[in-house]
Amino acid sequence: MTELGLQVYSPFYNSPHNMMYGVIFMSLFFGTLFILFMFIGVVFSVYAVFYFLLKPKKRREIVLLPLDENCGDVRGQLSFLFFESSLFTGEMKAVVVDMGMNNIQREICEKICEENGVKLIYPEKITEVL
Numbered sequence: 001m002t003e004l005g006l007q008v009y010s011p012f013y014n015s016p017h018n019m020m021y022g023v024i025f026m027s028l029f030f031g032t033l034f035i036l037f038m039f040i041g042v043v044f045s046v047y048a049v050f051y052f053l054l055k056p057k058k059r060r061e062i063v064l065l066p067l068d069e070n071c072g073d074v075r076g077q078l079s080f081l082f083f084e085s086s087l088f089t090g091e092m093k094a095v096v097v098d099m100g101m102n103n104i105q106r107e108i109c110e111k112i113c114e115e116n117g118v119k120l121i122y123p124e125k126i127t128e129v130l
Contacts (some may be wrong), residue, residue, distance in 0.1 A: 062129070067109065068099040076110050094118045095129050 065081050067074060081094055096109060096118055113120045122130060 004119060010107045029049070062093045062095060062127070064097055065104070066093050066097040067101055068098045069105065071101070071105070072106050074105045075112065078109065078116075078118075081118075093129075096120045097126065098122050 063081065063084070065077065067077060069076060078096070081096075096113055098106065098120060100110070101109060110120055112118075117130065
């Protein structure tokens, strides 16, 4: 068709002119992605450096978990408490406060607290712990 002086415009026709625009578009696209990921990496690196420089050396945290007879699953509550305490760095003290648990819940709670070294106290004794 180019013999007649007509130029073919087809999405399937790969002329050097059309391929040049594709190369330019792809290089701009992937170059932008590279710069974006590089920027995210630099921001995260700066965040990590400042996090380790500015975090306190020793933290002492006390977590109070009040449980009453409406709390539902005592084992689930305590396992979540131990999971959270494993995420903290530094010294953490967990205390379970009996706010009116029934006998079955109290027995389960006492058993789990003994196994994991957690205090089970009544509301009147909170000032002694703090």
